[in-house]
Amino acid sequence: MTIHFDRRQVHDDLHSPSAPPILDSSMRRAVEHKHAAQTLIAWDELRERAHEIKAYSIEHLDELLVRFEREFIARGGRVLWTQTADEAASRFLDICRAHGARSVVKGKSMVSEELELNARLTAAGIDPVETDLGEYIVQLAGERPSHIIAPAIHMSRQDVGSLFERKLKVDYTDDPEALSEIARLRLRQRYLDAGVGMTGANFGIAETGTVVVVENEGNGGLSAQAPPVQIVVMGIEKVIPTLDDLIVFLQLLARSGTGQKMSTYVHHFLGPVDGRAMYCIFVDAGRTDLLADPVARESLYCIRCGACLNVCPIYRRVGGGAYGWVYPGPIGSVITPSMVGVEDAGELPFASTLCGACAAECPVKIDLPHLLVHERSRSVDEGAASSPLENAAVSSWARAMSSSRGYSFAVLAARVGGAVSSMLPWISPAARAWSKERSMPKVASMTFKDWWRER
Amino acid sequence: MSRAGTASDAYAPGDTVALFIPCFIDVLFPSVGKAVVSIFERLGVNLDYPAEQTCCGQPALNGGHRKEALELAARFGDIFEEYKWIVVPSGSCGAMTKRFYSTLDPGGKAAAVGTRVFDLATFLVDVLGTVDVGARFPHSVTMLDGCHGRRELGCTAAARRLLQAVGDIDYRELPAIEECCGFGGLFSVKFEALSTSMGSAKCANATATGAEYLVSGDSSCLMHVGGMLEHRGSNLKTLHLAEVLASR
């Protein structure tokens, strides 16, 4: 699998800012809400604190995970450690089979996308049902979530109306309330029929073994507790030390994700109740590779709020589908290489101007542009993104820039040949790409260097 | 000339400032460098221009070519090591030296020298404490704010104050000033359609102000947006901040 960043999805109407596509205007609204909500608290101090807690948690991940496991087991839960997405999906299936489950209701979970859980369950004859409205829509459409907290953000309500009409055989409506009601009625019986309920985890609290799930629709709570068996699928980076720490993140997460002051529901799952069973599957799937890299490690601080997607000028133009895998946007381009392999991640880390809008918004202060640059280096080092031709061009340009004589020669080449590329190496392989909509810069008759010398 | 010195030291009258004139400004936009010289001469600041300087290595680093970037960063560190104050008329090359060198080579000489680099606006306003540089520019202008200057160096406020203090200027705020213009070096050709889509939005916002000039502290962003404006036959002209500040 090689991921191709699909730049074709840049809509033509983007050339007219008066007619922004759905995505762009939704994102702008989300950012406005976030900014309004963050003025109510000591935003910068909270971000700083969150960064410190995550830094500590990631440095002490081994201890915290073991502590969490001990507490979780003490409360009657069972813990499974898995190294790969494939292994995690297999363990999930084992549990479903052991309990004779025929269907699974799922709360919203991005990790389950890594596991391709729906496909795996379906292949095993077990029926998965997404219960988050956006996920439900995306599942009906046979698509992948295009945003980490708003999975169906790429669709208009008219799109959803036609989808429901086609797939659910209901009369067309594009009234959001009516659409939610249709989904709600369909889902109600599914909760009661399901043998297993699955949720992700926003946080795992080490000191108490608590699984914390944050949501707005109530579907997460129902998915977790209506069926007799609950399975939590949790990335190993989700564990934080204490409940006090949680308070810091709850304030940041709701504001960054949806612009709310607090999410509608914050569930604290404290092990199985009333004779039910509860499992927690820890998923590594590339996370220890991120941990082993002293620079990339910072990406494990992510709380998956989606704020970096909302402000990203690239994401706003192409949408999540263009990124080709589970996690889109700036954070996606940083973590995907470690999760699917540098080679397979293709040019994802290059699909950014490094403008830094993402880092300015990130509630845990992940330095995303610097991490993108780091991933680019890894990509070139492993020969994944640059052609031998590009490598040769860059090394000869760098040699020229390494001495006064080489530099003079490059200037001469630019002047005589009009080849600006001897100065700006990235223009060379694609001068046509530059000139399609822009005029070429011109070489001045005298450089600053010569002017300074002669003055 | 002081060998040591850190970014937090205060500027003492008579201290020499080393000019870091990025390679593409040297060759494509030398008038920007000359404008910087004239501003500093007016303010009575001693200047030096280390003639060995070439490129800070940013194109290599942004392209993922770490080895080449390290070589050029090391060279920059050697050339500018002896200076306490280094000023560059580019937010982007400023960010490379001041912010990215420390990620590229933590604890290295280049990273240490990089802390002594200042973009022009920050140096004038925050270090020299000068907002009015005695310029006069009787035209309407709006500002294209380079993202590296804005977010890596935090120089937006300083640039805006400098412009607003220019005599007879008609300063107009650019709508959505915080949004990237889509240049991104290599990005501009590798993702050409995205880059020009972002550039189009910037052109439209700038044109909507009705200003005569689009001014920026970053020639690289101006090369992209100005190139688009020229290609479209727009009347809106581009100028570097230094060129406005040098006018009388």
Ligand code: SF4
């Ligand atoms: S990187 Fe930061 S902004 Fe992006 S999803 Fe993660 S926490 Fe949110």
